[in-house]
Amino acid sequence: MSPLNDTDLLEALATPDLQKRYPRDSKAFVRIDTSLRAYWHTLFDVCPALLDLAGPDGLAIFRPFMAWAASRRLSMNWAFYIWAYRWLDGSDFADSLPDSLAESMLAASAARWATVDRGRAAGIVLGDAKSPGLIAGWKCRSVDGARSVERIELEAPLAPPCDRFGFFLVPGFALETFPGWSPIPL
Known part of the structure; x- marks a missing residue:
């Protein structure tokens, strides 16, 4: 060959x-x-x-x-895990997916974004239309700092993304505004 x-x-x-x-x-x-x-x-x-x-x-x-x-x-950008979940949700594995898996895979995507993104945004927020909570990934705040991922519960939930999952970028290290959902990039 x-x-x-x-x-x-x-x-x-x-x-x-x-x-x-x-x-x-x-x-x-x-x-x-x-x-x-x-x-x-x-x-x-x-x-x-x-x-x-x-x-x-x-x-x-x-x-x-x-x-x-x-x-x-x-x-195979930061959304890799979200796409893997989407495939799972439409596959023969769909009935076996644990409830926590979507959130875990959103957290993995947020962590990957915080690691690889070189843009000016300080954070990314990911939303799932089937969950009221949000997942946020944050870049380092200082040279000796660490990236972090957190689950955010809001007093009043945001409008759900148009598709199952959506995201928006946060310019600073505080979630102050909601600019609307963007679709997950291909």
């Missing part, structure tokens, strides 16, 4: 079952496996409860989710 080029690698990442085209001891198989492994760990190390649904290797969730995400051309 010919060596794996970048186009083949992207196709294999988009459709993880294509990895089976290559012998396990080939460089192509190892290259695909290494690339996929980073996404596997991103998902299951942060949300280990998913392994309770999918078994210890997580492949019953991971492979179909990655194929679904690739077919929709989703980026």
